[in-house]
Amino acid sequence: MDSAVAMARMAVQRALIFLGPPGAGKGTQARRIAERYGIPHLSTGDMFRDHVRRDTELGRRARPIMERGELVPDEIVLGMIEERIARPDCRQGFVLDGFPRTLAQAEALDRLLEAHGFGRPLVLHLVADEAQLLRRLAGRRTCKLCGAVYNMYDHPPKVPGRCDDDGGELVERPDDREDVVRQRLTSYHHQTRPLVEYYRARGVLVDVDGTADIEAVSHQVFALVDRIAVP
Ligand code: AMP
Ligand code: ZN
DSSP: OOSHHHHHTOBOOSEEEEEOOTTSSHHHHHHHHHHHHTOOEEEHHHHHHHHHHHTOHHHHHHHHHHHHTOOOOHHHHHHHHHHHHTSGGGTTOEEEESOOOSHHHHHHHHHHHHHTTOOOOEEEEEEOOHHHHHHHHHHEEEETTTOOEEETTTBOOSSTTBOTTTOOBEEOOGGGSHHHHHHHHHHIIIIITHHHHHHHHTTOEEEEETTSOHHHHHHHHHHHHHHHOBO
16 A cells, blocks of 8 residues: 555546645645655745746746745746646646645636646645744755755754755755744735635645644645545
């Protein structure tokens, strides 16, 4: 059941959406489930950070907005995600992390999924309390090479400051500073939180206890996704 061989025969053929506030564990869990099913992990935050690093036109537009902890305008996000979902590696399903974040994005995603022949998405809503979110964001470090996420408190690397997988340098995200974190939580509550009801009303959302440790959360997520996977 848990073996890679068994999973290799299973396909998700859906969009799996991770919804929840910053620090709830979306990135970590999204990576794990994408790996389990061999489907792409689409993080709009990672895509923007990549544009910023490469200093593209899109990166230059997004950067000041991200530094304030606000949301990048819908049309920019949508253009980027549309192009990504249209690629052939997404045909067996994909994992969305940090998208959609506004009602307009959720509605556009519905149209995109329909256009690409996907059925209803599965929305995994990671629930965590505010104190825990702040602690997780304060301790978060990301590998410069592969983007793996560590936490100084909950999930430290084996060698301090270095990624377990590739030895890459672990760095703090500039938007994990306390004042920016507060704005990101505000953006979440005002613009993204309404999506919980949007998806719940459609019967496609499940609450997942995000306060548990990484392994326990993965266990819940794997069980939920395995149930809808098809041979
Ligand atoms: P994340 O890594 O998901 O926390 O995203 C980092 C930053 O990128 C956010 O604070 C936003 O400024 C921007 N961003 C990422 N995804 C979106 C989205 N779907 N809509 C608007 N802005 C986004
Ligand atoms: Zn790494």
